Amino acid sequence: MAADGTPGPVDDHPVRSVVVVGAGLAGARTVQALRAAGFTGRLTLLGAEGLEPYDRPPLSKELLSREDPAWLRDELDVDLAGVDVRLAEPATGLHHDAVGVTVRTAAGRYGADAVVLATGASPVRPAGWDGALTLHTAADAAALRGAVGPGRRLVIVGAGWIGAEVAGVAAAAGTDVTVVEAGPAPLATALGARVGALTAPWYARAGVRLLTGTTVRQVRPGGVVLSDTELPADAVLVAVGVRPASGWLGGALPLAADGSVEVDAGMRVPGTHGRVLAVGDLAARASRRHGRVPGGHWDGALREPEIAAASLLGRHGPDGPADPAPYLWSDQLGHALSAYGLPRAEDDVVLRGDPHGAFTAVWFEPGGTTVHAVLAVDRPRDVAAARRLFAGPDLPRLDRAVLAEDRPLR
Ligand SMILES: Cc1cc2nc3c(=O)[nH]c(=O)nc-3n(C[C@H](O)[C@H](O)[C@H](O)COP(=O)(O)OP(=O)(O)OC[C@H]3O[C@@H](n4cnc5c(N)ncnc54)[C@H](O)[C@@H]3O)c2cc1C
Secondary structure, eight states: OOTTSOOOSSSSSOOOEEEEEOOSHHHHHHHHHHHHTTOOSEEEEEOSSSSOOEESHHHHHTTTTOOSOEEHHHHSOOOOTTSEEETTOOEEEEEEOSSOEEEEESSOEEEESEEEEOOOEEEOOOTTOTTOBOOSSHHHHHHHHTTOSTTOEEEEEOOSHHHHHHHHHHHHTTOEEEEEOSSSSTTHHHHOHHHHHTTHHHHHHTTOEEEOSOOOOEEETTEEEOSSOEEEOSEEEEOSOEEESOGGGTTSSOOOTTSOEEEOTTSBOTTSTTOEEEOGGGEEEEETTTEEEOOOSHHHHHHHHHHHHHHHHTOOBTTBSOOOOOEEEEEETTEEEEEEEOOOTTOEEEEEEOTTSSEEEEEEOTTSSBEEEEEEESOHHHHHHHHHHTTSSSOOBOOHHHHHTTOOOO
């Protein structure tokens, strides 16, 4: 029985061997967190890219200023010494039962007491758009780098986080950039149309053409087809979102409708005797404060492995697993965005600051004082305040009238 009262292969069945599937941020951090917590047993790390773990955010933000990947050994002191590392051996299947787990690859089988799934997410590419680029790996970044520059025409499908970041970087390098977004505003899926629309003017100021409410029907050599016209392009980047990379699991685990692996607050997959855990973009975590927290952002992949390691080793504190607030950031089109919490579509949004400049958006439960999320744009003080607000055991509560007056966020 674990310290937090949940059953698991801990005190009564100590974990002596762990396979970590996925050698990205969440996988590398799982290895690091287990070792930091004193785990001395056998560790196997399976990867699919043939590269040691590296960081993805620089792939867009530093697309043209950095050619080598930002290795996690340099960025986060990840040390894989003593780990059985197989960077080009993707897992192809999983079996688990009450006594152990087995992970299959094309080369063999890896048995262990427990497995941590960290296979992340893959970019969505609509059927038939084979000629389009995506941006998820170092190899993707290298291909995209070769497609931008003065005199080159780049069409980006999707004004989400990655589309916006690449648009700014490519336009600054002299690329002729058009962003085509099917929704009513940039970032509308993540932030809602009202807040997303506040970012629309940033595009023209950065020299980027933005078409909202416009659907790309097809990607062809030489451009994209819209409903009534064609847009010529030397390269097309599809940035319409990602899907959890769970296909390799077959029917071994139940999956949520979006393909993610739902886990409890300790990152354990229910019904697996505590032997199967999932972290990072693949996982959707149960949070006391935020409900179901989907993957998709760097901070989750950084922090969830510590929770998973504590679950495996029975090291949660008396209050149970840590419950970090969802956090994301983005540098796009000359602006710095940071958000804590999870906005909900039905929330009331209150703005403070200058909606045409530096502003903060606060998502309230409808008609109430409970805050679900805070987004600060170019307002570092509000970022620091939001971090403190979301550090407590409950969701923060704020007075809307005081908030709109633009006094310090408390
Ligand atoms: C260009 C870009 C910019 C980003 N910028 C930001 C940002 O500014 N802020 C932010 O909060 N987040 C950002 N993110 C998101 C952030 O990088 C991810 O949330 C984070 O990388 C998730 O880590 P992960 O380890 O869960 O998944 P991943 O990083 O996707 O790593 C999963 C790894 O598992 C491997 N794998 C897949 N299938 C298998 C298999 N069957 N067997 C073995 N290995 C497998 C994959 O090849 C991959 O290497 C960005 C992402 C990208 C792509």
